[in-house]
Amino acid sequence: MTLVRTIGCVARKPQIHPTNEHLWELCLTTARLCFILSGTQLTDSATVMLKILQLVPLFGVLFLVYWLAVKIGFFPEKLNNVLFHMRLPSGSIWKPTWGDFMILLGVATLYVELFKATRTSEVTIFDHLFSTFVLIAYLTAWLIYDWGGNSVFLILAAMSFLDVIAGFTITISAARRDLSLGGKG
Structure with a gap:
C-alpha cells in the first residue's frame, strides 16, 4: 500500500x-x-x-454552525422550538427558543469581535478582510437561500455588519491614538 x-x-x-x-x-x-x-x-x-x-472571524464560525444545523435538518424548522422552561422570581415562565439562543450567541460573538478590533497589528487587517467576506456570505445566504430567509438569520447578518463597521472604526481610532502617543503630539 x-x-x-x-x-x-x-x-x-x-x-x-x-x-x-x-x-x-x-x-x-x-x-x-x-x-x-x-x-x-x-x-x-x-x-x-x-x-x-x-485571525478567524467568529461570525464565520457562527455562520458555519448555522449552516451545519441546516444540513442536518435542524434549522430553520426548529428555530422556534423551546429549549427549556424556567420559572422566574416574578412567577412568569421563561421559554427560550433555539432562535433566541442563536441571537444570544451572536451578541456574545459581537462582544468578542469588538474586543478583537481594539488591537492594531498586521493580523487585524486580515481579520477585517475575512469579516467582510463573512458579511457578504450572510447577505448572500439571506437573499438567495430559503434557509437564510428568517429574522434570526437577518439579525445575525446585522450583527456581522456591525462587526465589520465597528471593527474598521475602532481599529482606525486605536491606530490614531497609537500614532498620537508616539508622535510629537
Whole structure:
C-alpha cells in the first residue's frame, strides 16, 4: 500500500479518513505557516491557538454552525422550538427558543469581535478582510437561500455588519491614538 504524507497527517490510499487530531494538526500547521509568512514568532500551541482566534472571524464560525444545523435538518424548522422552561422570581415562565439562543450567541460573538478590533497589528487587517467576506456570505445566504430567509438569520447578518463597521472604526481610532502617543503630539 502506498502511504501519502500530508502536512501533519499520514493516510493510506485509497481510503483517506483523517481523524480530528489530524485535522487539528493540519489547522495548526496552516496557522503556523500564515504567521511565519507574516513575520510573527510562535512558541507553543497555546500561542498558535490565540493567534488563530485573532485571525478567524467568529461570525464565520457562527455562520458555519448555522449552516451545519441546516444540513442536518435542524434549522430553520426548529428555530422556534423551546429549549427549556424556567420559572422566574416574578412567577412568569421563561421559554427560550433555539432562535433566541442563536441571537444570544451572536451578541456574545459581537462582544468578542469588538474586543478583537481594539488591537492594531498586521493580523487585524486580515481579520477585517475575512469579516467582510463573512458579511457578504450572510447577505448572500439571506437573499438567495430559503434557509437564510428568517429574522434570526437577518439579525445575525446585522450583527456581522456591525462587526465589520465597528471593527474598521475602532481599529482606525486605536491606530490614531497609537500614532498620537508616539508622535510629537
